[in-house]
Amino acid sequence: MFDRIALIGIGLIGSSLARVIRREGLAGEIVVSTRSAGTLARAQELALGDRYTTDAAEAVKDADLVIVSVPVGSSGAVAERIAPALKPGAIVTDVGSTKASVIAQMQPHMPPHVHFIPGHPLAGTEKSGPDAGFAELFENRWCILTPPEGAEPEAVERLAAFWRACGSNIDTMDPEHHDMVLAMVSHLPHIIAYNIVGTADDLQTVTKSEVIKYSASGFRDFTRLAASDPTMWRDVCLHNKDAILEMLSRFSEDLASLQRAIRWGDGDKLFELFTRTRAVRRSIIEAGQEVDAPDFGRFVAAHPEKN
Amino acid sequence: MFDRIALIGIGLIGSSLARVIRREGLAGEIVVSTRSAGTLARAQELALGDRYTTDAAEAVKDADLVIVSVPVGSSGAVAERIAPALKPGAIVTDVGSTKASVIAQMQPHMPPHVHFIPGHPLAGTEKSGPDAGFAELFENRWCILTPPEGAEPEAVERLAAFWRACGSNIDTMDPEHHDMVLAMVSHLPHIIAYNIVGTADDLQTVTKSEVIKYSASGFRDFTRLAASDPTMWRDVCLHNKDAILEMLSRFSEDLASLQRAIRWGDGDKLFELFTRTRAVRRSIIEAGQEVDAPDFGRFVAAHPEKN
Numbered sequence: 279m280f281d282r283i284a285l286i287g288i289g290l291i292g293s294s295l296a297r298v299i300r301r302e303g304l305a306g307e308i309v310v311s312t313r314s315a316g317t318l319a320r321a322q323e324l325a326l327g328d329r330y331t332t333d334a335a336e337a338v339k340d341a342d343l344v345i346v347s348v349p350v351g352s353s354g355a356v357a358e359r360i361a362p363a364l365k366p367g368a369i370v371t372d373v374g375s376t377k378a379s380v381i382a383q384m385q386p387h388m389p390p391h392v393h394f395i396p397g398h399p400l401a402g403t404e405k406s407g408p409d410a411g412f413a414e415l416f417e418n419r420w421c422i423l424t425p426p427e428g429a430e431p432e433a434v435e436r437l438a439a440f441w442r443a444c445g446s447n448i449d450t451m452d453p454e455h456h457d458m459v460l461a462m463v464s465h466l467p468h469i470i471a472y473n474i475v476g477t478a479d480d481l482q483t484v485t486k487s488e489v490i491k492y493s494a495s496g497f498r499d500f501t502r503l504a505a506s507d508p509t510m511w512r513d514v515c516l517h518n519k520d521a522i523l524e525m526l527s528r529f530s531e532d533l534a535s536l537q538r539a540i541r542w543g544d545g546d547k548l549f550e551l552f553t554r555t556r557a558v559r560r561s562i563i564e565a566g567q568e569v570d571a572p573d574f575g576r577f578v579a580a581h582p583e584k585n
Numbered sequence: 586m587f588d589r590i591a592l593i594g595i596g597l598i599g600s601s602l603a604r605v606i607r608r609e610g611l612a613g614e615i616v617v618s619t620r621s622a623g624t625l626a627r628a629q630e631l632a633l634g635d636r637y638t639t640d641a642a643e644a645v646k647d648a649d650l651v652i653v654s655v656p657v658g659s660s661g662a663v664a665e666r667i668a669p670a671l672k673p674g675a676i677v678t679d680v681g682s683t684k685a686s687v688i689a690q691m692q693p694h695m696p697p698h699v700h701f702i703p704g705h706p707l708a709g710t711e712k713s714g715p716d717a718g719f720a721e722l723f724e725n726r727w728c729i730l731t732p733p734e735g736a737e738p739e740a741v742e743r744l745a746a747f748w749r750a751c752g753s754n755i756d757t758m759d760p761e762h763h764d765m766v767l768a769m770v771s772h773l774p775h776i777i778a779y780n781i782v783g784t785a786d787d788l789q790t791v792t793k794s795e796v797i798k799y800s801a802s803g804f805r806d807f808t809r810l811a812a813s814d815p816t817m818w819r820d821v822c823l824h825n826k827d828a829i830l831e832m833l834s835r836f837s838e839d840l841a842s843l844q845r846a847i848r849w850g851d852g853d854k855l856f857e858l859f860t861r862t863r864a865v866r867r868s869i870i871e872a873g874q875e876v877d878a879p880d881f882g883r884f885v886a887a888h889p890e891k892n
Contacts, residue, residue, distance in 0.1 A: 403879035464802035475862040495771035501866035508859035552815035555782040559808035571886040572710035579882020
């Protein structure tokens with residue numbers, strides 16, 4: 279599909295890409311680049327690529343597809359570094375969780391002779407680093423592309439075909455709408471999860487060991503998102519601020535109203551909300567975006583022999 | 586272990602108890618009782634008990650152990666109904682998520698010749714009803730007993746031994762502390778989950794179909810708790826009000842501070858919180874209260890053949 283793919287950044291997403299590119303034979307050659315010599319050595323031990331370098335500019339030379347998979351706050355620096363070395367006609371994309379900010383950081387550095395088409399695969403786990411990736415990560419997940427006005431349709435389609443070959447479904451939208459949607463479905467949930475785990479960690483009336491022992495009663499569901507990569511999520515908060523603040527304010531308004539219903543014993547209002555939310559999960563399961571196994575299938579994960 | 590066990594209520598918890606009692610041979614006879622004739626018929630189809638009745642008073646006759654597994658708001662009515670029929674020396678317990686309120690509702694009806702020892706197994710899934718139960722539900726989960734002052738130690742130990750035979754670990758504490766701990770580790774997480782799913786459901790800038798399609802990016806983790814039984818959770822909110830309001834107020838205070846850090850671009854503060862919360866999840870996994878499979882093991886649940 280491509281003669282040479284350069285992966286800039288080899289964490290959870292980059293290393294999953296490396297694995298699926300290899301499995302599906304999507305590139306003649308995979309070049310892996312990351313700033314940290316230790317991480318690069320690990321990527322090499324895992325045989326994730328064909329060539330390895332800590333120099334991003336070196337990595338993109340002669341690459342037909344460049345995929346930048348770094349925390350969104352580093353996008354600008356990477357773009358500046360690789361720009362002079364990009365091959366004419368190359369497709370440059372990224373996997374960042376915010377799009378308007380990434381475009382503002384990268385676009386000014388992009389030479390006119392490359393196709394810059396930002397993207398965001400909605401896939402991940404709470405693990406990070408090159409060991410955490412797996413080839414099936416993108417299966418049946420959505421990948422959102424936000425091609426700038428005037429992007430060449432053939433290049434967009436070539437990138438879309440690449441993601442479909444990785445197992446993803448493709449949507450395109452404008453960057454601002456992407457950032458609003460993701461603020462709701464991804465950024466707000468992570469922030470709320472981080473917050474509740476922080477609240478529990480700070481309590482004095484309930485000890486930390488009690489929080490941990492009794493977490494199976496609900497709390498532990500939040501700890502997965504709150505175990506996500508701190509650098510990535512700091513950058514997301516800093517780079518999608520307006521949309522996140524808008525969603526946070528709606529959430530807090532709704533929570534104040536729910537708190538009032540609890541204080542005044544308004545059982546009907548509670549029951550109405552608690553019934554309505556059930557339907558949302560059913561829809562997610564029907565859309566194939568969640569497993570229907572009780573408790574997320576934790577029992578199956580812990581006892582595969584009993585399945 | 587007991588000649589006759591009466592299960593009052595045969596939902597997720599009651600039906601899991603029926604299954605583990607049978608598997609472990611903990612009772613000579615299991616009597617199943619629930620108000621709804623339809624649910625009782627289903628329990629009978631599933632062969633969960635040896636005898637079936639919609640009359641709770643009839644069910645407890647000659648039972649050595651009576652386990653009340655109903656929404657906490659119904660505890661008082663059940664206690665009043667069964668009290669005259671209880672066998673002298675019987676142990677009466679419950680599985681309710683709030684303890685002070687259940688004790689206030691049930692204790693006044695309990696005759697002096699029975700052992701009333703409230704309990705709460707910290708186990709469950711988002712599913713409800715007699716079909717949702719499974720014998721392994723209590724395995725390696727904590728069961729908290731809140732024996733009243735003056736409870737006979739032998740009776741408490743007999744009940745503890747029963748729960749251990751179901752696979753649980755036992756803790757005892759006073760009801761007020763239980764309610765405070767559970768407000769944090771269980772009630773607050775459920776309320777927050779219900780709230781965020783409600784916020785998403787109400788949005789207009791982001792469509793419902795977008796929320797559902799893109800939910801794998803974080804949101805869907807919240808939908809599991811928000812799919813829990815509405816009647817049960819309405820009752821929990823109404824019956825553990827003070828502790829829940831206290832935890833909600835701490836959560837909101839912390840969220841306001843986090844929101845401020847986002848608004849003012851305080852990356853260090855965000856990074857510090859996001860790092861600290863990671864450690865909480867590690868502790869929960871080390872304590873054996875969570876699986877370490879990425880993404881809760883959803884991948885394993887969806888593809889058991891690839892494990």
